[in-house]
Amino acid sequence: xKHEEFEDIAALxxxxxxxxEEHEALQLHIEECDSxxxxxxxxxxxxxxxxxxxxxxxxxxxxxxxLMQSIQTGHRRTSEPMGLAGGFGRWALPVAAxxxxxxxxxxxxxxxxxxxKVEQAESRAALTAQQAKELADQKNNLERENQRLAGLLxxxxxxxxxxxxxxxxxxxxxASAKVFMDASAREALVFFHNLPANPNDKSYQLWIIxxxxxxxxxxxxxxxxxxxxxxxxxNLPLATAIKALAVTMEPKGGLQSPSGEMYLMGEQS
Amino acid sequence: MRVEKPESGSPALIAAIGAGDTDALERLYxxxxxxxxxxxxxxxxxxxxxxxxxxxxxxxxxxxAGSFDPxxxxxxxxxxxxxxxxxxxxxxxxxxxxxxxxEAGREISIRTGDVVREQGLDDAIVSEQQKEMRAALAGxxxxxxxxxxxxYFNGMSQSEIAEHLGEPLGTIxxxxxxxxxxxxxxxxxxxGR
Numbered sequence: 001x002k003h004e005e006f007e008d009i010a011a012l013x014x015x016x017x018x019x020x021e022e023h024e025a026l027q028l029h030i031e032e033c034d035s036x037x038x039x040x041x042x043x044x045x046x047x048x049x050x051x052x053x054x055x056x057x058x059x060x061x062x063x064x065x066x067l068m069q070s071i072q073t074g075h076r077r078t079s080e081p082m083g084l085a086g087g088f089g090r091w092a093l094p095v096a097a098x099x100x101x102x103x104x105x106x107x108x109x110x111x112x113x114x115x116x117k118v119e120q121a122e123s124r125a126a127l128t129a130q131q132a133k134e135l136a137d138q139k140n141n142l143e144r145e146n147q148r149l150a151g152l153l154x155x156x157x158x159x160x161x162x163x164x165x166x167x168x169x170x171x172x173x174x175a176s177a178k179v180f181m182d183a184s185a186r187e188a189l190v191f192f193h194n195l196p197a198n199p200n201d202k203s204y205q206l207w208i209i210x211x212x213x214x215x216x217x218x219x220x221x222x223x224x225x226x227x228x229x230x231x232x233x234x235n236l237p238l239a240t241a242i243k244a245l246a247v248t249m250e251p252k253g254g255l256q257s258p259s260g261e262m263y264l265m266g267e268q269s
Numbered sequence: 270m271r272v273e274k275p276e277s278g279s280p281a282l283i284a285a286i287g288a289g290d291t292d293a294l295e296r297l298y299x300x301x302x303x304x305x306x307x308x309x310x311x312x313x314x315x316x317x318x319x320x321x322x323x324x325x326x327x328x329x330x331x332x333x334a335g336s337f338d339p340x341x342x343x344x345x346x347x348x349x350x351x352x353x354x355x356x357x358x359x360x361x362x363x364x365x366x367x368x369x370x371x372e373a374g375r376e377i378s379i380r381t382g383d384v385v386r387e388q389g390l391d392d393a394i395v396s397e398q399q400k401e402m403r404a405a406l407a408g409x410x411x412x413x414x415x416x417x418x419x420x421y422f423n424g425m426s427q428s429e430i431a432e433h434l435g436e437p438l439g440t441i442x443x444x445x446x447x448x449x450x451x452x453x454x455x456x457x458x459x460x461g462r
Contacts, residue, residue: 007450008446011445011446012442012449015417015445015449016353016357016420016421017425017430019426019427042453042456043453044346044350045346045453045456046449046452046453047421047449048345048346048349048350049402049405049452050406050417050418051349052345053402053406054304054311056303057307057310058302059302059323063302063306063323067324067327070324071294071328133358137361137362140362197435200415225435
């Protein structure tokens with residue numbers, strides 16, 4: 001692989017998007033190539049612009065309080081230098097100092113020689129540990145997802161679940177959606193079909209329209225190439241009776257109140 | 270005797286932290302926590318998680334300051350790197366696709382700056398340097414910046430971004446590489462140093 005190719009990989013690595021194979025190849029390469037290591041560092045600075053361009057937000061004071069408390073109590077480090085034992089006579093100090101200097105110089109030489117190897121080993125160990133952690137996290141997520149879906153299926157099949165059909169509006173006459181709502185659990189499972197693809201800077205937003213009061217957004221979604229999507233909704237705002245459900249197209253991520261064209265609408269029977 | 274405190278944002282500050290100076294850590298926190306917290310809010314979309322990870326970030330800085338090498342980057346890039354890594358770890362461990370979809374509405378209210386107003390920060394805090402950085406980001410075409418933001422803030426892989434944007438993987442890869450090189454070139458021209 002050429003330097004130019006590693007430069008391309010460094011660009012992806014810095015933004016956190018390099019594949020595992022690319023990451024490993026780059027790590028091996030920069031151990032021996034100062035030029036590409038410097039390129040990766042430059043790309044890292046460039047990636048940091050995304051964070052540095054954000055509006056700063058003051059965290060609540062209690063976070064700092066907890067941090068400092070945590071450091072004072074549980075994470076104090078032993079940084080104070082060890083004192084010399086008091087049993088030495090005055091004559092022993094120069095000898096001890098000379099021995100200490102020699103030992104220090106010797107240990108520094110050893111340390112310098114070993115440092116690079118240790119850093120390489122740590123880098124590989126960290127990578128392996130990270131991979132193991134990611135796999136364990138994925139397994140836990142799948143187990144939780146499995147439990148959640150089992151709960152949802154039980155919820156959908158319960159006697160308290162009812163369905164609401166949403167029909168296509170003039171913007172998308174063939175579109176439809178079906179909502180399986182368990183009001184007692186404040187949960188719903190929603191399936192959307194035949195919606196037009198939403199642009200990259202827009203999202204569909206699902207609204208609950210109460211009998212009295214303003215519409216409340218309960219989730220945003222994008223559709224796939226077939227115009228389909230599904231959503232799981234939890235902690236629904238069901239304090240008042242529902243009059244209808246509707247879907248509009250809004251700026252990416254949704255809004256506090258509907259502003260765009262309506263694509264789907266269904267009234268509570 | 271008057272003791273000079275290290276400048277905030279200087280390698281000396283990190284060295285002082287490495288030597289166990291808790292005052293130095295407080296200074297590092299006071300100067301940088303608003304930026305790091307903003308990043309974590311953007312990554313996680315949830316103040317509780319962001320505050321928890323923020324504490325972890327500075328705890329890690331405290332524990333690892335001794336191994337900080339200023340030749341390999343400044344302390345702000347170092348803190349951002351720790352924060353993003355921990356934030357993405359938290360993001361991946363907690364969320365599934367469906368939960369992400371259902372939470373997106375809540376995330377956006379935080380991302381659009383409501384939190385800034387709620388916390389009472391003045392708009393004037395947006396510094397000249399920050400404006401320069403935003404200008405550097407704004408100089409990247411949307412087609413290149415969007416996939417970079419999805420990778421940086423959402424932890425998406427190349428293939429996930431390609432699927433999300435409905436573009437071929439090779440196209441996305443090329444756009445991301447071009448965008449990063451442009452950003453780097455802007456940096457070498459003086460922005461953000």
